[in-house]
Structure formats: structure tokens, C-alpha cells
Amino acid sequence: EAGVVQSPRYKIIEKKQPVAFWCNPISGHNTLYWYLQNLGQGPELLIRYENEEAVDDSQLPKDRFSAERLKGVDSTLKIQPAELGDSAVYLCASSFRGGSTYNEQFFGPGTRLTVL
Amino acid sequence: QKEVEQNSGPLSVPEGAIASLNCTYSDRVSQSFFWYRQYSGKSPELIMSIYSNGDKEDGRFTAQLNKASQYVSLLIRDSQPSDSATYLCAVRETGNQFYFGTGTSLTVIP
Numbered sequence: 001e002a003g004v005v006q007s008p009r010y011k012i013i014e015k016k017q018p019v020a021f022w023c024n025p026i027s028g029h030n031t032l033y034w035y036l037q038n039l040g041q042g043p044e045l046l047i048r049y050e051n052e053e054a055v056d057d058s059q060l061p062k063d064r065f066s067a068e069r070l071k072g073v074d075s076t077l078k079i080q081p082a083e084l085g086d087s088a089v090y091l092c093a094s095s096f097r098g099g100s101t102y103n104e105q106f107f108g109p110g111t112r113l114t115v116l
Numbered sequence: 117q118k119e120v121e122q123n124s125g126p127l128s129v130p131e132g133a134i135a136s137l138n139c140t141y142s143d144r145v146s147q148s149f150f151w152y153r154q155y156s157g158k159s160p161e162l163i164m165s166i167y168s169n170g171d172k173e174d175g176r177f178t179a180q181l182n183k184a185s186q187y188v189s190l191l192i193r194d195s196q197p198s199d200s201a202t203y204l205c206a207v208r209e210t211g212n213q214f215y216f217g218t219g220t221s222l223t224v225i226p
Contacts, residue, residue: 031212042120042204042216043160056213091159097212103148105206105214107159 002027004108006092012114018080021111025073025094032069033105034077035091043091043107049075050097079113087115122205122217130225135192137220139205142186149181149188152204154219160204164190195224 005024013019025032030051035043046065048056051072060067064083069075079086089112095105119142129135137151148167152160166172166179166188178191188207192199202219209215 033214040124040218042206042218044216045214048213050212056211089159095212103208103212104150104162104165105208106162107152110159 004092004094004106006090006108006111008111009109010112010114012116013082015084015115016081018078019082019113020079021077021090021092021113023075023077023092023108025075025092026096026106029094029096029106030072031095031097031103031105032075033091033093033095034067034075035093037089037091037110043093046077046090082113082115084115087113089113120205120207120215120217122203122220124218125221126223127220128223128225129195131195131197133195133224135195135199135222135224137190137192137203137205137222139188139190139217140186141188141205141207141215143207143209143215144183144186145209146186146207147210148208149179150206150208150214151177151179151188151190152206153199154202154204156201192222195222197224197226200224 032049034046037043049069067077089110091110092108151164154160164179176193180189204219205217
């Protein structure tokens with residue numbers, strides 16, 4: 001079974017440029033998460049989708065970040081314009097909600113963003 | 117404020133020893149608990165899940181949960197150099213929200 005797929009793996013952009021990240025979750029997983037991880041820190045939630053609905057986006061900086069999950073499968077996270085402080089690893093994760101006590105969450109390989 | 121606390125380390129153990137990693141959490145409604153291993157430059161990899169009090173063993177790994185004390189731990193027996201990584205503790209709440217600690221860095225010395 002394929003895991004969570006993310007692209008690109010690495011991205012280097014100039015500040016004020018736009019950037020987009022793509023994620024395809026594990027087949028059948030209805031919950032999708034976007035996290036930001038800085039060096040030496042744990043993942044911090046940006047947005048969580050249950051199917052196509054964004055149920056938690058309280059930590060998403062909405063002035064420059066946007067996300068969508070059309071048809072409740074793959075998702076795109078966009079930053080426009082990027083700032084120097086956005087340099088980090090952006091992680092996508094997915095889980096299946098329902099029928100399991102654990103609702104285990106699995107991560108994709110991440111996108112390492114560098115803003116110059 | 118929901119918090120997951122871990123000792124950041126670094127924790128160093130000799131090869132073959134038992135490594136003990138600890139985690140405390142603040143929210144009593146937490147449902148499930150997870151340990152992830154993260155190698156440098158890689159994404160977190162799920163290694164253990166536990167939701168009921170007591171011990172759960174999987175190979176060289178044992179997760180221990182004490183909900184009354186709001187404490188979860190991970191024991192790694194017969195530690196190997198390949199176990200050197202950062203270990204993240206995560207907690208899931210009823211709303212399917214996950215909270216992560218900052219991780220404990222483990223080094224296994226050959």
C-alpha cells in the first residue's frame with residue numbers, strides 16, 4: 001500500500017514569491033493534516049480536513065496561507081507571498097477516522113522550503 | 117493550553133542498554149498515544165500506539181501508559197546505533213486532533 005505522497009520534496013524561492021505544496025493521502029484515509037516543523041520542534045498543525053471540510057484551521061496564517069482539498073482526496077497548501085520566516089519543513093499526514101480506537105496518523109516525506 | 121512535554125535530551129546510552137523515553141500530557145480527555153521516530157532530515161515514522169493503561173510490547177519496543185498520572189513512556193531494549201534518532205510523543209484527542217512534544221534526541225553509542 002502506498003504511503004502519503006508529497007511534492008515537491010525541496011523548494012527554494014525568493015521572498016515574496018508564491019509557492020504551492022501538494023499532498024496525496026493514503027487511500028481511504030478521510031482525515032488530512034498539514035503541519036509545519038521547524039528544526040528541533042515537533043510538528044505544529046496548520047490545518048486539518050475531515051473529507052473535504054476544513055475542521056481546524058485556527059493556526060493557519062490566513063493572510064498568506066491557503067489550502068484546499070477538493071473531492072476529499074488530495075490537497076494543496078499555498079503560500080503567497082512567502083516570507084523568510086516561512087522556511088521550514090511542511091508535512092502532510094493522513095488518518096482514517098472511524099471504527100478504530102487509534103486513528104493512527106501517518107506522515108509523508110515532507111517538503112523542505114527555503115525562502116531567500 | 118494543551119501540552120505534551122518531553123525531555124529534549126540528548127539522551128545517550130551504550131549499545132545493548134535500555135533506553136527510556138518519557139512524556140507527560142496535560143489534557144485528561146486524551147484518547148490515544150503514539151511514539152514516532154524521526155531520523156535527521158526525514159519525516160516522523162510511527163513506531164508504537166497505545167490507548168489503554170499498562171504496557172504494550174512490539175519487538176524491542178515497549179510503550180507504557182498511565183492515564184491517572186498522565187504519563188506515557190517508551191522503552192527500547194537492546195538499543196542499537198540505528199535507534200539513534202529523535203523520538204516524538206503524540207497525543208490524540210476525541211476530536212481527532214493530535215498534539216506533539218518537541219522530541220527527545222537519543223544517541224546509542226557503539
